[in-house]
Amino acid sequence: QYAAIEALTGPQESMDMMMASFTKRRNLIVKGLNGIEGIQCMALGGAFYVWPNVTEACRRVDAKDSESFRKRLLHDAGVAVLSDIHFGQKIEGEGEHIRFSYATSEANIQEGIRRIREYLA
Numbered sequence: 001q002y003a004a005i006e007a008l009t010g011p012q013e014s015m016d017m018m019m020a021s022f023t024k025r026r027n028l029i030v031k032g033l034n035g036i037e038g039i040q041c042m043a044l045g046g047a048f049y050v051w052p053n054v055t056e057a058c059r060r061v062d063a064k065d066s067e068s069f070r071k072r073l074l075h076d077a078g079v080a081v082l083s084d085i086h087f088g089q090k091i092e093g094e095g096e097h098i099r100f101s102y103a104t105s106e107a108n109i110q111e112g113i114r115r116i117r118e119y120l121a
Contacts, residue, residue, distance in 0.1 A: 022048060025102040025109060032113035033100070038120055048103040055095035057120055066096040073098075077119040079112045 026043055029050055033041040038057035041050050054069055063069040066083035073079045084090055084097040102109060 022102070025104075025106060026050065028106060029100060029102045029109050029113070032109065033116075036113070036117050036120060039116075049099050049101045051097050051099055053095045054098050058096050060120055066098050069096065070098055073116065073119065077115040079115050079119075 030041050030043045033039045033050065033052050036057070038060050039052050039054055040056075041052035044050060054066060057063075058065065058069045061069065061072060063072055065085075067085050070081050070083040073081055082099045084099075087099070100112070
């Protein structure tokens with residue numbers, strides 16, 4: 001209990017630095033994904049992942065759904081993501097989505113974006 005009190009009331013500089021780092025990486029991945037034709041991505045608050053719509057990207061590579069697209073990204077582009085089916089039942093009419101984590105380095109994010117852009121070109 002004392003540790004919890006200290007975590008909430010003690011110095012917050014390291015927390016501020018961590019939040020700034022996550023925000024920077026989130027903005028990097030959102031901008032990078034939105035720069036790829038066929039992918040639409042919004043910045044989410046309070047998470048370490050993004051949830052872009054890849055419906056058009058699926059069409060461009062003739063992937064029947066996000067799970068097929070996920071497998072292709074892994075095997076053909078070397079990029080690991082999760083498809084929407086891993087997070088519960090899909091909502092009819094919502095399109096295809098995949099989940100990217102940005103709990104990694106900026107260099108890894110940039111390389112992943114480059115690989116996806118190249119794969120979809």
